[in-house]
Amino acid sequence: MVVVGAGKFGDKAITDRPTAEADARALYDLLSDPKYLTSPDRVILLTATDDEKRHSKKATRENIIKALNEALKKTGKDDLILFAFFGRGASVGDKTCLFTSETEFKERAKTGLLGSDLEPDLKAAKDRKLCLLLDVAFKGFDPGKEAIAEPSLRDVLSAVFGGEDRDEQPTPPDKFVMLSSIPSHPPLSKGGHGLFATSVIEALKGAADTDGYEPDGLVTVGELVKYVEKEVTDQTRAIGKTPKRKRPSRSSSGKS
Structure with a gap:
């Protein structure tokens, strides 16, 4: 499992996003707690600022690419690989770029994480279960005179689900991508955390375990989506923003 929080940038053209690192740490704490999911050695945390307590990497x-490759090597057939990214991003040409701690906006094609960078390991994980949680603000930067297209995320989705030849095929039931918001809408936050991360963490702790006659200790993808959509919508209304449901790009019916 790989959790990335890139919320502090050296390039003045990119505005810091403090909630990104706070959210990544909170999700890491949950995933590394044996009470809920796994053990610390199965989770890799990467942040822009050092975190000695959690042994984070830059x-x-x-x-990030090395961490994803390590996750691939440590898992086998039908195991789950989770990749969670909290931060900022932008398009570069027709590609999606996720900003890393070293990203320089004008050189983001070289210093950012592109969808094509994820493709080799994600395609190699075709016999694993994949879950991508993407809380990316595609705003918060100064493009100068450059015209920036709205990201389509097509390259990221292609890396997870396959190329254009899969457009008419059913979505693989063991592959799942969930976005905090559509690219044109910045993700919302409350206090020191994003609404998306807070809702996901509450859901995985058991708040979403509602299907059936009684909780069974497992949170399905359907339960996760249902809970997060409702919570984000309700919290959005509560803080006085225009409500708009944020739906995941793809979903499956498998259990997580």
């Missing part, structure tokens, strides 16, 4: 492009 959220550079190279380190």
